[in-house]
Structure formats: structure tokens, C-alpha cells
Amino acid sequence: MRKLLTAALLALTTPLMAAEATGSIAGAADAGAQIVVTNIGSGEIIGIMVRDDGTYRAEGLKPGRDRIVETGPHHAPREVGVNAGKESQVDLAARK
Numbered sequence: 001m002r003k004l005l006t007a008a009l010l011a012l013t014t015p016l017m018a019a020e021a022t023g024s025i026a027g028a029a030d031a032g033a034q035i036v037v038t039n040i041g042s043g044e045i046i047g048i049m050v051r052d053d054g055t056y057r058a059e060g061l062k063p064g065r066d067r068i069v070e071t072g073p074h075h076a077p078r079e080v081g082v083n084a085g086k087e088s089q090v091d092l093a094a095r096k
Contacts, residue, residue: 023082026057029070029092040065040079068092 029035029050038045041064050056050070058068061082069077070092080088 021063021084022060023063023084024057024059024061024087025066025068025080025082025090026055026087027089027091028054029056030054030072034071035092036069036071037061038067040067 025037031050031052031054033050035048035050035056035058036045037048037058039062042062044062046058046061048056048058063082063084065079066082067077067079068090069075075092078090078092080090082088
């Protein structure tokens, strides 16, 4: 019985620990635009689309420094720190 209880507790806590091992970036950008997030340390790249309401959220990011850019003219890359279990707020706007 004790082994079963221990296994059940591990099964419940492991996803919680894994969830805390990543962070996210969220903010506002041009509706329908694409955003590219690059982990500076690993070179891992993900692409996401901005929702129709002008918001975006990139989840499951490894902690570290990331470069984020909204595709299109007049958009400059920005660097942001990603921390485990936290969400970084980055509002992207066209820079003319």
C-alpha cells in the first residue's frame, strides 16, 4: 500500500515539477502577424501566430535568453529573459 501511495504522489508531482522547468513570453503585437522566438543559447526556434485580438503567447520555453521578433518591415528583434515558472511580458510594435 505504501509503494502504491508513493507512486501515486510521484505521478501527481512530476508534471508539476516539469511545468516549472519552463517559462513563457506573452504580449501584444499586430493581429495575424507571425512571431519567431529563438533561444540564444541552444538556437532552438519556434514560430507562433498572433491572435485576431492582437495577443500572443509562447509557452514551454527553456529558461535563458531569447530573441523575439515580429516578422515584417519595421520590426526590430528584442531580447528577453525567460525564467522557469514565470511569464515575461513583451509588447511588440512596429518601429518606423
